Amino acid sequence: MGMFRFHGLVIILAPVLIAASEPPVNAPIPTARPQIEPVAEESVEQGAEVSVPLPTPRPEVAEDKPEADEPKPLTAEEVSCLADLVELEVDFKAVDAIHGEGQCGVEHPIKVTGLSSGVVLDPPGVMTCAAALSLENWTRETVAPAADAIFHDELASIGNYSTYVCRTRNSLTGAKISEHAKGNAIDIGRFVLEGGRVIDVRSPPLSEFLELGFLYAVREDACEHFTTVLGPGTDVFHSDHFHLDMIQRRSGYRYCK
Ligand SMILES: [Zn+2]
Numbered sequence: 001m002g003m004f005r006f007h008g009l010v011i012i013l014a015p016v017l018i019a020a021s022e023p024p025v026n027a028p029i030p031t032a033r034p035q036i037e038p039v040a041e042e043s044v045e046q047g048a049e050v051s052v053p054l055p056t057p058r059p060e061v062a063e064d065k066p067e068a069d070e071p072k073p074l075t076a077e078e079v080s081c082l083a084d085l086v087e088l089e090v091d092f093k094a095v096d097a098i099h100g101e102g103q104c105g106v107e108h109p110i111k112v113t114g115l116s117s118g119v120v121l122d123p124p125g126v127m128t129c130a131a132a133l134s135l136e137n138w139t140r141e142t143v144a145p146a147a148d149a150i151f152h153d154e155l156a157s158i159g160n161y162s163t164y165v166c167r168t169r170n171s172l173t174g175a176k177i178s179e180h181a182k183g184n185a186i187d188i189g190r191f192v193l194e195g196g197r198v199i200d201v202r203s204p205p206l207s208e209f210l211e212l213g214f215l216y217a218v219r220e221d222a223c224e225h226f227t228t229v230l231g232p233g234t235d236v237f238h239s240d241h242f243h244l245d246m247i248q249r250r251s252g253y254r255y256c257k
Helices: 007-019 040-051 057-064 076-087 129-151 209-225
Strands: 091-094 110-114 120-127 155-162 185-193 198-200 228-230 242-245
Touching: 076 129, 110 129, 120 129, 120 185, 129 155, 129 185, 129 209, 129 242, 198 209, 209 228, 209 242
Parallel strands: 120 155
Antiparallel strands: 091 110, 110 120, 155 185, 185 198, 185 242, 228 242
């Protein structure tokens, strides 16, 4: 590299070489220049051209450093979960991180439109991947087979009453934050079959023993997939829907009432 014979350039380049060990620093330096006789104007120009690229690598390095607003990487569990959803052909897409007030928010939310076997989530809901996977597994393993076994019909859709919402439990002032505010919960109001039958979670009349049996079966099994299962009979807040969430309790305790 002939250019290093020139003392001026060595002095100018020294900080560049120290500042950045990466090769791009060398790239913009005109190698032909040192062969030109140093003229006053050229020297100034050289000095200018060499020193201009100097700050360039620095902002690039700075931008790569994680800042508060930058998205956090997916955890290994989330990567595995998303792969499962894809394999199961759940209809979903990733949406922007939600940073709500206080503790509200979901770092990597997804919007679920449909589950496997063409079951529609109506309307689509925003939740964590873990919640979506539990919903998918429960629907595939229990709800859809129960519809087939009891009504000899296919499950068409699940009525989504609520997924992500920034609120406290039961929307009560001063209560603990709801799992809904973390994207970890889903409220289901009804199930609709291909043939048009609508099974409302609100307790059907006793004469509708098939619907009662269906609701009992799917609610029982929901506790295998979710850690909280509430519904009609639990309290006044859950008289018309199932509340299913993914809260983690000490010793893995599940609350299904
Ligand atoms: Zn709920």
